[in-house]
Amino acid sequence: MFYISILLQLLLSAAVASWLVSYYPRSICAFERSSVDFSCMFDYSDYRILKTTYWFKPEAHQKQDGSQVGISAYNSEAAKIHQLYKNRTAYANRDKNCSLQLHNVSKSDTGMYFFRFETYSSRGKYTGPGGINLSVAVLPFRVTVKTKKVNEHIHEGDSVTLTCSTENCTPTQEPFAWFKNQRLIPEATDSVLQITSVSHDDFGNYSCGLKNSSTTSADEILLDVRYSPKNVKIAVLSSGKIQEGNSLTLICKSNANPAVTNYSWFMIKEANVSYIGSDREFSIKSASQKDGGQYFCIAKNDMGSQNSTVTPLKVEDGLLNLTRRKLNVICLHLYRRKLFTSKKQPAEQTPAVTVTEEIYENLRKSPESEENLTTYVTYVDLRLPSSTSDRPHCNSQDVIYSLLSYKD
Numbered sequence: 001m002f003y004i005s006i007l008l009q010l011l012l013s014a015a016v017a018s019w020l021v022s023y024y025p026r027s028i029c030a031f032e033r034s035s036v037d038f039s040c041m042f043d044y045s046d047y048r049i050l051k052t053t054y055w056f057k058p059e060a061h062q063k064q065d066g067s068q069v070g071i072s073a074y075n076s077e078a079a080k081i082h083q084l085y086k087n088r089t090a091y092a093n094r095d096k097n098c099s100l101q102l103h104n105v106s107k108s109d110t111g112m113y114f115f116r117f118e119t120y121s122s123r124g125k126y127t128g129p130g131g132i133n134l135s136v137a138v139l140p141f142r143v144t145v146k147t148k149k150v151n152e153h154i155h156e157g158d159s160v161t162l163t164c165s166t167e168n169c170t171p172t173q174e175p176f177a178w179f180k181n182q183r184l185i186p187e188a189t190d191s192v193l194q195i196t197s198v199s200h201d202d203f204g205n206y207s208c209g210l211k212n213s214s215t216t217s218a219d220e221i222l223l224d225v226r227y228s229p230k231n232v233k234i235a236v237l238s239s240g241k242i243q244e245g246n247s248l249t250l251i252c253k254s255n256a257n258p259a260v261t262n263y264s265w266f267m268i269k270e271a272n273v274s275y276i277g278s279d280r281e282f283s284i285k286s287a288s289q290k291d292g293g294q295y296f297c298i299a300k301n302d303m304g305s306q307n308s309t310v311t312p313l314k315v316e317d318g319l320l321n322l323t324r325r326k327l328n329v330i331c332l333h334l335y336r337r338k339l340f341t342s343k344k345q346p347a348e349q350t351p352a353v354t355v356t357e358e359i360y361e362n363l364r365k366s367p368e369s370e371e372n373l374t375t376y377v378t379y380v381d382l383r384l385p386s387s388t389s390d391r392p393h394c395n396s397q398d399v400i401y402s403l404l405s406y407k408d
């Protein structure tokens with residue numbers, strides 16, 4: 001509306017200068033298949049009578065300044081409308097309003113457009129100077145990445161400009177949409193996406209298009225931000241529990257661009273740091289207690305390096321964990337002295353004492369034993385707890401026979 005009031009002002013001031021054509025806008029960038037509006041007002045000496053009004057486009061070989069009349073995009077004598085523009089134009093056709101709508105524009109519509117009117121007076125012919133420059137944007141969009149550096153990698157901290165453009169020109173009146181790894185960046189609605197200080201989080205594939213249309217999207221372009229390893233950490237893989245005999249693999253995980261080239265593994269034991277490996281993975285074929293300790297790795301690429309956090313590794317002993325099971329140990333205490341030394345005094349013979357104790361101990365594991373403990377023959381490695389009760393208790397030297405049973 002703003003420009004219309006300007007046009008009206010121009011028209012008022014033009015009442016004196018009688019011959020006038022005003023165009024708005026002077027330059028248009030439109031998408032293929034869209035419609036464009038050439039706003040136009042004109043004036044002429046009232047005592048003359050209009051014969052024809054038309055919009056023309058100079059042909060490619062003609063002068064583009066309006067001095068040579070080209071083909072008619074619109075003509076008040078309909079037969080003179082060029083084939084290319086038939087049924088695609090709507091002329092305002094109101095007093096002093098020469099606005100034209102052009103539908104379904106294509107690349108071949110690119111060029112200058114001028115409004116011209118002729119009166120019945122031989123000298124009463126006038127072409128509005130300047131014309132309107134129409135460019136047609138050819139989809140799809142494409143993303144271009146610019147930095148101040150030439151032929152150099154993008155590093156963290158650099159200022160980066162991503163531009164969303166189409167061939168020939170880019171219509172900027174539409175709201176744009178930007179996508180990073182196919183996800184909309186809600187705050188980016190301009191044809192230009194400026195990142196003043198790029199970080200590793202900005203690494204990714206970018207695409208753009210029009211906010212209201214999914215079909216216009218550009219092919220993805222990789223914003224290849226180079227950065228030193230980040231989030232270096234250790235992942236522990238184990239064939240089962242982290243316990244003696246099992247194989248273990250420690251993996252040095254990180255996020256880096258370009259990919260990590262050198263890994264170093266270290267183990268800390270009793271304040272000694274020792275270098276133990278140089279691959280991404282550190283493998284232990286058969287874990288033992290001495291593999292327990294603190295581990296860390298260092299990941300390095302061209303951009304720098306980072307140490308992982310120190311990860312403790314505890315290798316459990318390989319005994320079947322019976323902590324929560326109760327073992328009943330019945331032990332026979334034999335009073336050797338009394339049994340075997342004094343046959344003369346049978347009255348003093350003390351019968352064997354049977355003691356039942358509940359102990360919490362480990363039993364060496366064998367593959368089958370876990371499933372069918374009651375029938376599996378198992379050698380037991382017993383450590384007997386010191387009894388706190390005053391009842392008789394198992395004393396390791398005294399144990400001759402042990403009978404084990406389970407209570408869950």
Ligand SMILES: *[C@@H]1O[C@H](CO)[C@@H](O)[C@H](O)[C@H]1NC(C)=O
Nearest residue numbers: 082083084085086087088089
């Ligand atoms: C223009 O429209 C008329 C009637 O709507 C139709 O008869 C004619 O074929 C159309 N011409 C072109 C070139 O599309």
Ligand SMILES: *[C@@H]1O[C@H](CO)[C@@H](O)[C@H](O)[C@H]1NC(C)=O
Nearest residue numbers: 004041091092094097098099
């Ligand atoms: C001229 O005509 C067009 C199309 O009918 C209309 O949209 C526009 O508002 C008119 N301009 C003026 C200044 O009346």
Ligand SMILES: *[C@@H]1O[C@H](CO)[C@@H](O)[C@H](O)[C@H]1NC(C)=O
Nearest residue numbers: 032033103104105106107108
């Ligand atoms: C628009 O123009 C193209 C050729 O440029 C044509 O193929 C298409 O059918 C036209 N669309 C409409 C709706 O007239």
Ligand SMILES: *[C@@H]1O[C@H](CO)[C@@H](O)[C@H](O)[C@H]1NC(C)=O
Nearest residue numbers: 027064112133134135168169
């Ligand atoms: C029309 O505008 C384009 C840019 O959008 C420019 O390259 C071209 O030279 C202009 N044409 C004329 C005749 O001014």
Ligand SMILES: *[C@@H]1O[C@H](CO)[C@@H](O)[C@H](O)[C@H]1NC(C)=O
Nearest residue numbers: 181203204205206220221222
């Ligand atoms: C970017 O796109 C390429 C090609 O489609 C793909 O290989 C790559 O994994 C993508 N990168 C990210 C970070 O999504």
Ligand SMILES: *[C@@H]1O[C@H](CO)[C@@H](O)[C@H](O)[C@H]1NC(C)=O
Nearest residue numbers: 031034035174210211212213
């Ligand atoms: C979406 O954009 C197209 C192309 O500019 C436009 O023609 C259309 O009116 C828009 N649709 C909506 C719903 O805004």
Ligand SMILES: *[C@@H]1O[C@H](CO)[C@@H](O)[C@H](O)[C@H]1NC(C)=O
Nearest residue numbers: 260261262263264278300305
């Ligand atoms: C990184 O590894 C390469 C070969 O794998 C080796 O030549 C280079 O010396 C290593 N760099 C460092 C700093 O360890």
Ligand SMILES: *[C@@H]1O[C@H](CO)[C@@H](O)[C@H](O)[C@H]1NC(C)=O
Nearest residue numbers: 268269270271272273274293
């Ligand atoms: C740690 O280093 C000290 C001194 O070099 C050495 O006496 C000690 O045995 C080392 N400990 C281990 C666990 O290697």
Ligand SMILES: *[C@@H]1O[C@H](CO)[C@@H](O)[C@H](O)[C@H]1NC(C)=O
Nearest residue numbers: 266273296297298306307308
């Ligand atoms: C990373 O580990 C190395 C080797 O132990 C050490 O020299 C260096 O100081 C560590 N860097 C940081 C930042 O902790």
Ligand SMILES: *[C@@H]1O[C@H](CO)[C@@H](O)[C@H](O)[C@H]1NC(C)=O
Nearest residue numbers: 316317319320321322323324
């Ligand atoms: C045994 O199990 C208990 C409880 O489930 C656990 O706290 C303990 O660390 C385990 N010990 C071994 C050696 O697996």
Ligand SMILES: *[C@@H]1O[C@H](CO)[C@@H](O)[C@H](O)[C@H]1NC(C)=O
Nearest residue numbers: 368370371372373374375376
């Ligand atoms: C345990 O052993 C008994 C006797 O040999 C057998 O009948 C039973 O099927 C076994 N149970 C399992 C779970 O193997």
